[in-house]
Amino acid sequence: MKQPLTLKINGENRLLLVEPFYSLLDCLRDEARLTGSKKGCDEGDCGACTVLLDGKPVTSCLVLAHSAHDAEITTIEGLADVDGLSPVQKAFVEHGGLQCGFCIPGLIMSATGFLQANPEPTEEDVRFAIGGNLCRCTGYNRVVEAIMAAAAEMRESA
């Protein structure tokens, strides 16, 4: 039976009715109606469902929704603000860091969490940080360029 669950998603407390066996991904998509996080494999392998839990990237398909009641959850919908896209989002647009786009919300969440903890990464660091995000179009090079550019931009404006 669905049970009440309050989740703090993108800074907002949301009261939801959620099955005890729901993953955080199913909860976000089906109950909170935030469909930016994608369901690729539902096994934790592809990274398309990546969100931030207390600032750390996690595959939301592997998280029990009810276990996340005390966490700050950030999804792709929570990155842009009144001033526009986040630096990582902007860099993906400017560098053409996408092909079909399905993996991009996950990649942007991984990159966002990574750059918050590692403001001065090497390209090797970036490739390691997105190792858990699969792009079936194999468009990784521009994604890496975009993340390196976002890191530089964030350092300059810091």
Place this chain on the structure above:
Amino acid sequence: MARFDYLEPHSLDEALRLLAEGGDNTRLVAGSTDFLVRWRTGVWRPDSVVCMQHVPGLDYITWNPDDGLSIGALATVQDIEQSDEVRNRYPALAAGATAFAGVQVRNLATVAGNICNASPAGDTLPALLAYNAQCRIVGTGGERWLPLDEVFVGPGRTALESGEILTEIRLPAPAENTGGLYIKHSPRGAMDISAVGVASVVSLNADGACASARIALGAVAPTPVRAYGAEGRLVSQTLDAANIAEAGRLAAQSCSPIADVRSGADYRREMVRVLTERTLSHAVATAGNPPSYDDIRRLAVQTAW
């Protein structure tokens, strides 16, 4: 679809009580990374799930010279990967953590969960064996300590009895001149399951001879296993190329790999020989002088092409 109830204890005692009440139809989870996948495929069908994540005080990683490294049951693989104590004193474990899945899974998965899942291919397990890990297991009747190699009894099966919880893993402090490395061999560099994984940890005497050697193998037997024959061959010896090569041969003889989608059995056995040599050579070369994190990360995963 099989349904389950979600139970959330806020103390170890409450967790033990919920497990005792639920019996064998209850499953304990920490990061839940193995659980949800197995539940979706119907392998695990519990009536209820006891989620450990909100039990306070279990997410520690501490080090001191007397006890060595203590890893609480809720410390994540990412916590291990990022720990300076682990990188400096237990580089083979740091390598195992860095080879483990991707950062999104490492941020959820716990070392204790990797042990309890008891996959022969678990990437932290060979290093934990090679550092002589001891496991604190708590039940309603009290606690007991078990060496890690007695915890594994088969693929996915541990010596934990119904109602027991693994609460801490302890790695004794390494001797002064100790080096170690884990190498994972897999088709892909990230998000893959090991075809073979080998961890070696050696301690050298002042004269350079081998004081102790521990070699542990992943994905080549029903459980992660120590290569005792190869270890015995090295003790008191000079760790030169001939002795290291002989240890590689003995380690390869001692395992019992299967053929599956990731490798043939003969290939696995040959890679045990190669990786035992590589990890031993690296351990000798870096004894008392741990490699940088970048080196550990570069060496930890060696792909098939």
